[in-house]
Amino acid sequence: MKIKAIYEKTVPIASQIRNAVIDFSQMTISVVAVVTDVIRNGKPVIGYGFNSNGRYAQGGILRERFIPRLLGADPQELLSDDGSNFDPFKCWRVMMQNEKPGGHGERSVAVGTLDMALWDLVAKIENKPLYRLLAERYNNGRCDTDVYVYAAGGYYYPNKDLAALQDEFRRYLDMGFTHCKMKIGGAPLQEDLRRIEAALKVLPGGNALMVDANGRFDIPTAIAYLEALQSFGLRWYEEPVNPLDYLALAAVAAASQMPIATGENIFSLIDSLNLIRYGGLVPQRDFLQMDPVLSYGLVEYLRILEMLRRHGWSSRCCIPHGGHLFGVHIAAGLQLYGNEAYPEVFLPFGKFAEGMELKDGKVTLPDEAGIGYERVPEIYDILRAL
Amino acid sequence: MKIKAIYEKTVPIASQIRNAVIDFSQMTISVVAVVTDVIRNGKPVIGYGFNSNGRYAQGGILRERFIPRLLGADPQELLSDDGSNFDPFKCWRVMMQNEKPGGHGERSVAVGTLDMALWDLVAKIENKPLYRLLAERYNNGRCDTDVYVYAAGGYYYPNKDLAALQDEFRRYLDMGFTHCKMKIGGAPLQEDLRRIEAALKVLPGGNALMVDANGRFDIPTAIAYLEALQSFGLRWYEEPVNPLDYLALAAVAAASQMPIATGENIFSLIDSLNLIRYGGLVPQRDFLQMDPVLSYGLVEYLRILEMLRRHGWSSRCCIPHGGHLFGVHIAAGLQLYGNEAYPEVFLPFGKFAEGMELKDGKVTLPDEAGIGYERVPEIYDILRAL
Numbered sequence: 001m002k003i004k005a006i007y008e009k010t011v012p013i014a015s016q017i018r019n020a021v022i023d024f025s026q027m028t029i030s031v032v033a034v035v036t037d038v039i040r041n042g043k044p045v046i047g048y049g050f051n052s053n054g055r056y057a058q059g060g061i062l063r064e065r066f067i068p069r070l071l072g073a074d075p076q077e078l079l080s081d082d083g084s085n086f087d088p089f090k091c092w093r094v095m096m097q098n099e100k101p102g103g104h105g106e107r108s109v110a111v112g113t114l115d116m117a118l119w120d121l122v123a124k125i126e127n128k129p130l131y132r133l134l135a136e137r138y139n140n141g142r143c144d145t146d147v148y149v150y151a152a153g154g155y156y157y158p159n160k161d162l163a164a165l166q167d168e169f170r171r172y173l174d175m176g177f178t179h180c181k182m183k184i185g186g187a188p189l190q191e192d193l194r195r196i197e198a199a200l201k202v203l204p205g206g207n208a209l210m211v212d213a214n215g216r217f218d219i220p221t222a223i224a225y226l227e228a229l230q231s232f233g234l235r236w237y238e239e240p241v242n243p244l245d246y247l248a249l250a251a252v253a254a255a256s257q258m259p260i261a262t263g264e265n266i267f268s269l270i271d272s273l274n275l276i277r278y279g280g281l282v283p284q285r286d287f288l289q290m291d292p293v294l295s296y297g298l299v300e301y302l303r304i305l306e307m308l309r310r311h312g313w314s315s316r317c318c319i320p321h322g323g324h325l326f327g328v329h330i331a332a333g334l335q336l337y338g339n340e341a342y343p344e345v346f347l348p349f350g351k352f353a354e355g356m357e358l359k360d361g362k363v364t365l366p367d368e369a370g371i372g373y374e375r376v377p378e379i380y381d382i383l384r385a386l
Numbered sequence: 387m388k389i390k391a392i393y394e395k396t397v398p399i400a401s402q403i404r405n406a407v408i409d410f411s412q413m414t415i416s417v418v419a420v421v422t423d424v425i426r427n428g429k430p431v432i433g434y435g436f437n438s439n440g441r442y443a444q445g446g447i448l449r450e451r452f453i454p455r456l457l458g459a460d461p462q463e464l465l466s467d468d469g470s471n472f473d474p475f476k477c478w479r480v481m482m483q484n485e486k487p488g489g490h491g492e493r494s495v496a497v498g499t500l501d502m503a504l505w506d507l508v509a510k511i512e513n514k515p516l517y518r519l520l521a522e523r524y525n526n527g528r529c530d531t532d533v534y535v536y537a538a539g540g541y542y543y544p545n546k547d548l549a550a551l552q553d554e555f556r557r558y559l560d561m562g563f564t565h566c567k568m569k570i571g572g573a574p575l576q577e578d579l580r581r582i583e584a585a586l587k588v589l590p591g592g593n594a595l596m597v598d599a600n601g602r603f604d605i606p607t608a609i610a611y612l613e614a615l616q617s618f619g620l621r622w623y624e625e626p627v628n629p630l631d632y633l634a635l636a637a638v639a640a641a642s643q644m645p646i647a648t649g650e651n652i653f654s655l656i657d658s659l660n661l662i663r664y665g666g667l668v669p670q671r672d673f674l675q676m677d678p679v680l681s682y683g684l685v686e687y688l689r690i691l692e693m694l695r696r697h698g699w700s701s702r703c704c705i706p707h708g709g710h711l712f713g714v715h716i717a718a719g720l721q722l723y724g725n726e727a728y729p730e731v732f733l734p735f736g737k738f739a740e741g742m743e744l745k746d747g748k749v750t751l752p753d754e755a756g757i758g759y760e761r762v763p764e765i766y767d768i769l770r771a772l
Contacts, residue, residue: 060446103491
């Protein structure tokens, strides 16, 4: 059993949207296909992967370091002990050979992209949907059969007015979402408050809305926003400060009556550990959004969940960034709180598979072996072309 | 005044050496040349840069993000307000446009590589050695005219015995170095102790030796090594634990009678701030080794120095990783403690320029405008070929 070839390509997901810190006018992602010599249904098994939005494609690092290491390994080094399947943990060790500790960005995305494809492979070879395989291996067989997802949107874009924001959120509710997230911090506080008030007019209550500052604020601004937001009863206040400024986060968390959410720009076990040690977050109240694909893959994410458990955090506190089908499987199989969804941005990579039903804020799982990108025509067209 | 072209290339610096965590059999670096329309001595001014060892070339990120942003900018955006020179801070903002906060690795190296070339340019356009320019702009005109450098070596490599280690350190002393650094943690403690004792036989005293674990140890192992090392009176104990595990570092620092050194795998202002807030390091005793080129360049390093100053740390506590001429200029112009040197590894990129004299552990500065790579024939051959 071996990997015969790995293909990678950079794909644009550019759009006119912006958050408080960046615009997405040049945004790209890497897509990969890992082709094996395993035959299922008369065809070679291929694992597909791509990276979550926000951190650009990683073609250079993939081509120069991580793909050659996988292809250069003795095939046995990549397999489970009984040789019956690929072992993502062993593949991870091969990929991370001769990588120094520290510096967790970019390469964490490249490894995560290949890791997604490897898990897709492993589940296809076992002929199971990935969430079932994860439940059996890592969650005592327990899984959720539907997953809470919320609609991440409410970006700033040129000439977007309050009515456009309201229309956007109405569309999300019509699709079956119950909670919507909007960006803040890209406009002055008073303007953001008008946007929030407009959004709340079309939502069933304050708890149906999350706000996301994308790490833009210093402590005084984060606290000023906090004070202005407290009375709305919002679902959460996301990334008020620099994602690595644990002291600033702890100050906001200590002053907050609202849940705080953060973690999408924390890309490793050790950074996650520091977030828990120093960030002042509160289990049962706050949410952790570490993104498995941006953070060295599900292999590292499983280590993060184990670290969280040892520190008194349940997997039900986790709701990953990323908004793709891989995240839905992880949320179901490991019984997380839920998963992000992007109904109208970063298309087509956030699309659900055919047959998945979204109702009352929860989405059902696909029954395809693997992740199921073959059942998302717009994604499969891109992956197949590799 | 504008940038006409930027060239980049990946260059191997592979060798058989290894530290406690990685081998360097596939190590590469990126080299860049930034060509301007400014004419000096009848020729266009070109700035040269390359990245420090250990983190691989960054060709993909350079070609896809940072070079296009510099070349795509309005030339005015890159210049000082009076238009008389390039402004590395403005160039930095252009490069970091649409980059999300957090995730400080790889891209920090790509930006640092271009940053080195930009400072080379700026000093050449002002027709001054870089260290003089830095002293004038950022250090009230004060600078050092020679810089303390120590010989970083003592790597593990196949079939290296104690006599080979001793011979290596004798060569460093003969060259004019007074202090030598060796790797530990790549062998069992007892074997490392034999290596240390052998090294000390050819050195003038315990204080002439530094040991470097490259972040390999967990807390119990780091403490066991600490206990075994305390009596030697070593110059410092470097990177005992994972570079981002501030709590583990604080535990070692609290138990140590020796100076602790760390920081070479800390790649941003915010990570440096966390190191200072949580790492338990002691000003006047411990050493900080943040590497300007791996950490978003000298632009970010100046921010780090300012943060350190506000936290009670003098620039004299800083001795950067990297071992190249750019670091020597920074150490002289900003009056740091000194700079790392690699007399026998990562060649030719650690070589001093013609005319620089090494004596009693200190090296003189070159008087060439810019950094002076034109006066290091083995480096200039590579840079010129761009």
